Every structure is written in C-alpha cells, then in structure tokens.
Amino acid sequence: MNKIIVVLALTLTGCSTGIVSTDRDAYMVAHSQPVSLLFPLLSTDSWEKAKVYEEATDFCSGRQRNVETVDLKVRESRFFQRYARAELNFRCVDNIAIR
Numbered sequence: 001m002n003k004i005i006v007v008l009a010l011t012l013t014g015c016s017t018g019i020v021s022t023d024r025d026a027y028m029v030a031h032s033q034p035v036s037l038l039f040p041l042l043s044t045d046s047w048e049k050a051k052v053y054e055e056a057t058d059f060c061s062g063r064q065r066n067v068e069t070v071d072l073k074v075r076e077s078r079f080f081q082r083y084a085r086a087e088l089n090f091r092c093v094d095n096i097a098i099r
Contacts, residue, residue, distance in 0.1 A: 016051070019059045025091055026070065029055045032085040045076040048086035060092035068093045 017030045031051040049072070056067045071089040 016055065019055065022089065026089065027056070027059065027091070028087065028089045029059075030085065030087040031055070032083055045074045045084050045086065048084045049074050049088075052086045052088040056088055056090050060090075063092055064095060065092035066095055067091075 015032050017028070020028045022028045029052050031048050033048060052072075053067065060067050068091045069088065070091060071087075073087045075085045
C-alpha cells in the first residue's frame with residue numbers, strides 16, 4: 001500500500017527541468033505531467049503554464065527582479081496520445097516602480 005501511495009505521489013508531481021541558462025541573462029524552464037496521458041483532467045495545459053511561470057517568478061524574485069517572457073510554448077494533453085507540457089523562455093529584468 002505504501003508503494004502505491006509513493007508512486008501515485010510521484011506521478012502527480014510532474015517533471016520539471018528546473019531553471020536552465022540558455023544565454024547571457026536568458027533562461028528556460030519546462031514542466032510536463034505524464035499522468036495527463038491517462039487522466040487529462042488531472043493536468044491541463046493551463047496548469048503546466050502556471051507551473052513554469054511560478055518557477056520563473058521564484059527564480060527572478062530571488063534576484064529582486066521580474067519575469068519577462070521571451071517565448072512560451074504550451075502543448076495540451078490528449079487522452080492516450082500525449083501529455084501536457086509547457087516551456088517558458090524568459091529573462092529576469094529590473095523591477096520598475098509604477099507611480
């Protein structure tokens with residue numbers, strides 16, 4: 001029973017590349033959810049998009065900067081065909097005070 005719980009928990013967490021440097025001051029992060037192949041309602045393309053933006057925001061916030069989107073690719077899941085995936089290319093830019 002414990003093994004089933006561990007496998008289920010790992011399956012639902014999804015996979016992330018983490019933040020990868022792609023160029024000077026440019027980064028990429030991707031997130032996918034293999035479980036969406038069998039259960040597409042558990043993970044949508046919007047969920048994956050939110051996850052990559054969350055990781056990028058945490059990364060830039062740690063540097064007191066904001067996320068600037070360079071490119072965003074999102075793939076929706078299809079039952080038994082492909083899983084949901086999002087890939088974000090971004091830069092961390094200086095905070096701009098709005099007055």
